[in-house]
Amino acid sequence: MTATTATTAAAGRSRLRSRRARLTAYLYVIPALMLIVGIIYVGVVYNSWVSTLDWNGLDPEPTQVGGGNYARLLADPIFWTALRNVALFGVVTILVQMGLGLLIALVLSGPVYGRGVYRAVVFVPVVLAPAAISAAFRQFFRPDGQLNALLDAVGLDALQRAWVADPQVALLALMAVNVFSWTGFSFLLYQAALSQVEASQLEAAQIDGAGTVRTVRSIVVPQLRMTHVTLALTGVIGSLKTFDIVFLITGGGPARSTEFLTTYIYKEAIMQFNVGYGAALSMIVLALALLLTAVQMRLYRLDRES
Structure with a gap:
């Protein structure tokens, strides 16, 4: 060979x-x-x-209605109420979670005694089952529950409410539950991002006489911009998918004040047997999620190119 x-x-x-x-x-x-x-x-x-059918999910011969379900959806006031609730819920909870998560990450990034214990306490709600959290907060928000008892004990009995039965504050109560559940996630991402901030930049700022607030605002926060974007967009998509705490605590009531797109889909498709209309609602949720995902990918691409 x-x-x-x-x-x-x-x-x-x-x-x-x-x-x-x-x-x-x-x-x-x-x-x-x-x-x-x-x-x-x-x-x-x-x-x-x-989504193009008038169907109850059981009839072997559903009726084809084309875009009829989507036309009905656009004229449905409950759909717009649910969309408004999701938007308001998302904006408030995302801003609060990001603010609290960053604040806790900054505090625990310093020499704090028992820092590991505090980190665990902050993150534990993230891994708790939503059913357990919902049951606890449903009791907490009862007219005779712990929150009203606490307000009475500190002399703020005028603020007592039937928190999840009052249309004016029920959505706020759900926001508080969501903030409790997911602030630990924001804290975790910010903590990881803070470890990537150059210590030399912080030292240079201190030498130049910048205080803590100025250093955080001018040096730390700008360097966390992609973490901000990630938390904002995942929070918005999470708001679109929120179902468990709403259904288990308020069921979308009272008077639709906490109706979300997910709870409305469940009621229409499962409870009312309007499967075609429920499918049209779910396609709208999918379209919104895809749009937000495209925005997120575009922002990441722009950040890499800059």
């Missing part, structure tokens, strides 16, 4: 091993792709078809 023949044979074996390696990689990926395509994408296509 000549040297050229041996080299050709070795190259052939190398290509064969490379093809086998690629094939092995595809075999590992195929089960996940089957699940994603079969459950998510096929489900989305099927749901979009159902």
Whole structure:
């Protein structure tokens, strides 16, 4: 065998091993792709078809209405109320969570005694089951619950309310539950981001005479911009998907004051058997989520290019 023949044979074996390696990689990926395509994408296509039907989910011969469900949706005051509630809920909770999360991360980034314990306490609500949190806060907000008892004990009995039965404050009560549940997540991301801030910049600011507030505002906060964007957009998408605490604490009431898109979809599709209309509502939620995801990806791309 000549040297050229041996080299050709070795190259052939190398290509064969490379093809086998690629094939092995595809075999590992195929089960996940089957699940994603079969459950998510096929489900989305099927749901979009159902959204064009007047169907109760049981009738073997549903009526095709085309865009009738979407026209009904645009004229539905409950839909607009739910969308407004989601928007207000998202804006308030995201701003509060981000503010509290950053504040706690800044405080615990210093030499604080028992810092590990405080970090655990802040993060624990993130991993608690929403059902457990909802049951606890439902009791907490009762007219004879702990919150009103605390207000009475400190002489603020004039502020006592039936918190989740009063249309004027029920949404605020749900915001408080969400802030309690997810501030720890904001804290965790900010804590990780703060570890990437250059210590030399902070030292230079101190040498120049900048105080703590000025240093945080002018140096720390700008360097956390992508963390801000991530928390804002994931918070908005999370608000669109919020269902458990609303359904378990208020059920969307009283008087639709805490109705969300998710609870409205559940009531229409599952409780009222308006499956076609519920599917149209869910397609709107999907469209909003995709739009926000596209915005997030665009912002990340711009940040990398800058």
